[in-house]
Amino acid sequence: MAETTTAQKSVKFIIERQDAPDKPSYTEEFEIPYRPNMNVIGALMEIQRNPKKSDGSSTAPVCWESNCLEEVCGACSMVINGKPRQACSALIDQLQQPIRLQPMRTFPVVRDLVINRERMFNALKKVKAWIPIDGTYDLGPGPRMAETKRQWAYELSKCMTCGVCLESCPNVNDRNSFIGPAAISQVRLFNAHPTGEMNQEERLDALMTDGGIEGCGNSQNCVRSCPKGIPLTTSIAAINKDTTKHMFKKWLGI
Amino acid sequence: MNDRNSYFPRKLHSLLGVIPLGLFIVEHMLTNFSAYEGGPEGFKDSVAFLNGLPLVFFLELFGIWLPLLFHGVYGLYVAYQSNLNTGRFQYGRNWAFTMQRITGVVTFIFVVWHLYQTRYQVMVGNVTHEELGGVMHDVANSPFYLVLYIIGVIAATFHFSNGMWAFLVSWGITIGPRAQRISSYIWMGVFVICSVMFLMSLFAFRGDEFKEAASAALAWANLV
Structure with a gap:
């Protein structure tokens, strides 16, 4: 026309x-x-x-x-x-x-x-989502990471702390102190790293305090909402296993 | 460690849901099913067997009463701490999350009421263990009670089955999506089987053969 x-x-x-x-x-x-x-x-x-x-x-x-x-x-x-x-x-x-x-x-x-997403930054600080490499002398190269492990760990590193998983989670609210899925997945990422692994208990301990991993109620909205397709519920279940093992080890003193 | 730590009570809540409460609901289901399989005699025998267990008072105290109290009261707190957002996120697992909390509250109310009708009446001496079949006959023949029992039973079996699914995740046994999916099929199957068995028992209590014991129980049943 x-x-x-x-x-x-x-x-x-x-x-x-x-x-x-x-x-x-x-x-x-x-x-x-x-x-x-x-x-x-x-x-x-x-x-x-x-x-x-x-x-x-x-x-x-x-x-x-x-x-x-x-x-x-x-x-x-x-x-x-x-x-x-x-x-x-x-x-x-x-x-x-x-x-x-x-x-x-x-x-x-x-x-x-x-x-204001400050609580997400505080959560990363709480679980020590970093790898301490500073020393008073040259610590030399760290252990190498297996390629198969690097591939799934890379997926976890895509987290941009956007807050979508917390927004979709029914247990992140003002009556609940749950830390949210993002920080738990970051614990899995840094605990998977060969150097980060050396401090893994500190991160697990942080998730076994008030508002830690036990706040997850398995609604699994997070994994459905994550824009980066991060397997958040797999991370949570894997860290559930690690914290459970850590709890029994501490009780038994081993 | 933090003074106020929700990790251990939440973990205990999760464990108690399986041991002993999960085991108890299975035992209860089998005891009830003897009413379907063996009629009044079969049910009486099952009840007598349970009452004949050694240290039955302590078994009940540590195996049922205290775990039930903790799991129930702490569970109400867990439910209070959750938002229900199925309006915005209509995924199957989110519905299960929501139903887990709703059925938890329904089951808590149902269990308190059911205990008052049965175990409490035995305790205060209104009925004997042998007359419980008659009590259930009256309950199952009242349309109002029957509907409430059907709702309560289905809520309890869902809460148990879906709770088992969540337990396996929360203790890090089913980790990957495939394991969790297969686990959900298994536990939904358990939910259907348990519900059917409980309902078959409930409807078995409607039979006339349970009537003779009913007259004895009638006196207090009007009070409930």
């Missing part, structure tokens, strides 16, 4: 907003022009450029966090149409409209879609 003007396609958004951590939340609707291959971040940038609600009235631009734009940093995690995921890899063409954006409320909301 020889039409020179076509109806402008648009994308509808319903965004849950909050002005400050202690302020009540409210929703606002937006309608922005469609562009091919658009993602949710692109749509949020459009709202930032022209912060008008769908009824035409002005509002403050929506706040969000993003960084890498290729689903490796985890900064733009939010709840999109009910599921926690990264906004950068959420393509408009694949989403049902109106698109609902909410902050991941498992974490304290800073403003709009911006959340």
Whole structure:
């Protein structure tokens, strides 16, 4: 058809907003022009450029966090149409409209879609998710890692601490001190490392304190939600085995 | 170590669910099934066998009462600590997680009520062990009680079967996804078998042959 003007396609958004951590939340609707291959971040940038609600009235631009734009940093995690995921890899063409954006409320909301994921960093510190190699002299090269082990350990190293597994977990909430799936999988990663293995008991001990691994209730939402496909429930079960063995060894004094 | 440590009570809760409570529910199922297989005499014999066990008071105290109390009360706390998010995540395992908590609470209430109707009445002397078949005859013939018993029994067997699945994960026995999947098939099979056996026993108690003992139990049953 020889039409020179076509109806402008648009994308509808319903965004849950909050002005400050202690302020009540409210929703606002937006309608922005469609562009091919658009993602949710692109749509949020459009709202930032022209912060008008769908009824035409002005509002403050929506706040969000993003960084890498290729689903490796985890900064733009939010709840999109009910599921926690990264906004950068959420393509408009694949989403049902109106698109609902909410902050991941498992974490304290800073403003709009911006959340504070500090508890995940604290969890990594609690389980000592690193390999201590510093010494007063050259410790020399560490033991080598078997290639077969490296292959599955690499999958665990893809964790970007995005918080999606904690958001999907029914046992991560304000009545429960559960550390969450991500840190447990990191314990498995660092305990698998030939040098990290030398401190494995410290990490297991950390998971056997309040809010540790026993908080897992096996709902297995984490493994279904993880954007990097990390076998979180396998990690949890493997560390269940290690902590159980560690517990009996400590009781028996061996 | 931390002063307030939830690891050991949670681990104990998990262990007690299997030993002795898991073993007990299987024993209870087999005892009940003797009512289906052997009628009033078979059921009486099974009850007499259990009461004839040596140190039966201590077996009951350490094998049933105390573990049940801890598992039940701590279990209520575990259920309180969980969000139910099947609305957002409608995966099978998440439903099982949710049902584990719901059936846990239902089973707790059911067990307290069931103990009051049977074991407590024996303890205070309203009925004897021999008359329990009659008590169950009255229960199974009341449509209201029967429905509550069916709900309670199915909740208990689900909680046991799915709890066994979770126990194997929580103690690091079934680790990989394949092991956990096969385990879930096995335990769902156990759930069906246990439910059917319990319900067959329950309906066996409806038979007239259990009636004679029923009249003796009738006096207190009106009070319940």
